[in-house]
Amino acid sequence: MKREEGLQINKFFKKEKVKNIKRTWYRFSRNRLSCFGLAIVLIIIFSTFLANYITPYPESAGRYVNFSEAKKPPTIKHIFGTDMYGRDVFTRVIFGFRYSLKIALSVVLMVIPVGVVLGLTAGYFQGTWIEIIIMRATDVFLSIPALILAMAICSALTPSLINSMVAISLMWWPWYCRLVYGSTISMRGESFVNAAEIIGAGKLHILFKEILPNCIPTILTKATLDLGFVILMGSSLSFVGLGAQPPIPDLGTMVADGSKYLPELWWLAVFPAFGIVIIVLGFNLLGDGIHDIFKES
């Protein structure tokens, strides 16, 4: 009898999970723009994975020279035209997305654990020296203009893709720390946190099992939006030459190189710039949708 009951309750558990997923999708899909954003992001991710197979001239992504095809405007053969070395711009833009996604994911995944743990700690120990140290450090990092800080770090180290990731991470973690700090402070007064304290739960449990799960909506929304903004920041760094170095097809570098040839060879700058716009837009719209999921109706 016990086993059957156990199985029934398990079936119920699975049913509830499926219902939850359906409900989440319902809330997300009510906003057409978020679905559009999701589509953009999925298409871009899909195309970066299969870049080698779906692009017409995969060799254009690396060292390749073909002066007979150089500086050709957009045609059916090269839909985004070719650059001064004869490389196909369309292929380079698709490969460029790869690096943009790499930098976005690495930064966000590095920054979230650090910022969240620091924010939780500072919030829970509000009023003690722990909080003072953490929050003042956050203030210091936030007071320096972001791009300047990133540029300074990048020029101190040798400019490269990895170093630009490090630089962006160093100035990005304070936002998460502050966000989670605010959430923790407001949640400390909630009855369920008090109840856990009264029951005798330890501090670790309260921070990670009671408070953190309730911060996830804000963290997730911000993370999705940040994916777009990190790409923008990374492209800005490459634009000034401090990010990925040639021949890596980074979108920012492509815009920088192409802007020298405006307005005659307009396709060299416009299409990579358009690529940046599309990917940032996609993440922004997706972030809106994620926010809608957690909004209480």
Added chain:
Amino acid sequence: MQQIPILDIRDLYLQFKAFGGTLKVLDGVNLKVWPREVIGVIGESGCGKTTTMKAVMKIHSQSNTKISKGEILFKDKDILKMKTEEIQQVRRTGISMIFQDPTAALCPIFTIGAHLRDVAKYSIGKEKFKREELNALIIDVLNKVMLPDPERILQNYPLQLSGGMRQRVCIAMNLINNNKNLLIADEPDTSLDVTIKEQILNLLSNLVHEQKLSLILISHALGSVRNIADRTYVMYAGSMIEVAETGELFSNPLHPYTQGLIAAVPKLIGGKMKGIDGSIPDYFRPSMGCRFHPRCKFRKSICEKEKPPFFVVNQEKKHEVSCWLFQK
């Protein structure tokens, strides 16, 4: 001359669209308010009282609310068919509403004086008031609601006042325009203390008689309506199930739900309180027929099939019940 009711809600059906389908919230609401009458509406949370009043004031979000059937007649004109300018005019000079939480009803960044001046500007109309006249009007209204030291209160912000005082300010905002016909008070006393509750309810009752208004008082506490309502409706799961003169309703409840409610109220004479078995229906898939029948001890087979109409039980005391047990 034949009197027409100030407000006449006829057979109102309202649905919300949500995940999981449509919520059939209002299932045929019938309500009549005569001039200079105080009506009580009793119902527990989720029965649809606030939804009905919001429909009267037309403040539902248009995107996911649908009124599939019914009319709301304000002085014989259908509110549901009115255009925006007409309904604005009704809100200015016809019906006004006091909400449950006075803290949420007042904007925390404006002073009380700013609130009242705003209301005066929009409700009395575009006539230019000299500053002194406006101030005199506002202070007069604050005196009517028995707020001490009105000049000082005008400078205060809502968070500097206590709950009872905020509720009085909300009532004052509704009295600025003298041409009102109907006041709707949505659980005005729920968030207040016992001694203040009584003061506010008495204040409402006195003002309504002075200004010759009608009042709809909504509450989930039976004691609140007993002293000031002339007639009381009982609402359950989206429709009115019983109505009578207040004294008659409390001394002779007929519908099984009303009897259950009265048995559940803690009494000063002591004695066990009895809950009502079951829970409110799932509005996605409400039962056919009478929505109370799954919880009713006296249900018959017809209760599952057809929704009962109102049967008049006592014409003199205006007692009507929507229950098959009272079919003649």
Added chain:
Amino acid sequence: MLENNNNIIMSIEKLKKYFATRQGLVRAVDGVSFSIKKGEMFGLIGESGSGKSTVAYTIIGMYKPTEGKILYYRNQDILDISERCTSRSNIVKKEIQIVFQDPSSSLNPKMSIKQILELPLKTHGLIKGSNDGVRQVEKLLTMVNLPLDYMYKYPGMIGGGERQLVSIARALATNPSFIVLDEPTSALDVSIQAKIINTLIQLQEKLKLSCIFITHDLSLMRNLASRLAIMYLGKICEISPIAELYTNPLHPYTQMLLSSIPVISEEEEKLKPKKIQSVGEIPSPVNIPSGCSFHSRCPWKKKICTKEEPKMLEVKKGRFVKCNLYE
């Protein structure tokens, strides 16, 4: 305060809790003393600002008392628990529990009911074996008459009354001997309140629990508690066994409260004391009037009431009043 010490489970002695705020010193609880007998349901009545919730939170250990003592009588020992719950011993934490007022915020919305009910069991090591957790959670759910498949639901999916039942089940998980009930039914409808209260009464009798029930609803206490204390602005006005309080209220504030209760029948109307019009607002706790804090609203105030604070007097056996009228 009671002579027979064998019967007491908790005694509050001259408890004070002050909060320093920007507006001034808030004397939320200002010298409160009473005791609770074993197995009794003790009622604490007051309006907002009276300090009743602060008393509850100090007993449970959310606040540390500014002054005064809370004594817990356990078997033969008298334990001084006037400290924050984090500093209390595990034994005390197991045996004193609380049910909060707001059902929506007292349960973590991201945890399933099973996780919520397992937390106290896990914290105090009461789970023996892999299936024991589920079995104990099932036992708790049956104790409060909830269906077993609620285990995997989340608080957002169940109604307010059922959430309160889960809170009660959580409080019972560690087999406590004393439960603080902070207005558990104030946010609920009347018919649901009746169900919860009946469940509480059943459980209290079965498990021989001692409880302190905090509320502003005098009609509710009539059917529930055996002794009552009335609080006003941080001080106790009157302590009395229940029947006598309703038939013969002594303190003017008690009379004012009783005369303002909304009732629904003529019978009850006749039981209320003579109508005392409550005048004025409740003073702010930062600006408590001198002498007897109730004098600004009292219809029978004497000259002495503005100057001297009255002492708590035992007018009859078990009946205590703090009023100059009875000196």
